[in-house]
Amino acid sequence: MAGLCFHNASMLYLGETATRVLVIEDDASVSTAIDAILIRHQCETVVASRAHAGIHKFRTGRFDVVMIDLFMPGMNGLDTIARIRNESAVSIIAMSGFCLRNSRDADQDYLGMAKRRGATTSLRKPFSPLQLISAIDRSLVLAF
16 A cells, blocks of 8 residues: 555655555646645646546556546546446545535535545545645545
8 A cells, every 4th residue: 555645634654655646637727736735745646637538547557546526528527436436446536616505515416426426535626735635545544
């Protein structure tokens, strides 16, 4: 198992290898921000701007965590999660800024749907660097 990027936001845990994170996100500013945050925490990131490209990178690489935006052109994030989950038990973090009924309860909107499709955990946009690192830690802990 790769080392956790962060744990409890105060202690850095590094294993023998860096945590590898695949980010499937169509918004370049979001994926660039995620990459910048994770680099500072000794994580290695690979970015795909579309679902099909992300699935291809997933199949040809080794990742500890996959972060998937739920709303992308072409194949949506819910279907992407289902495809990856059918192939692997990898940790999956679903991301979305869209809320149904102005709900802050992830179980009541698309993030809840993503969990039912196989996401390990979720992250509502916009998020802080601490929330991102906590979601990665949470997903790694829940996967083992």
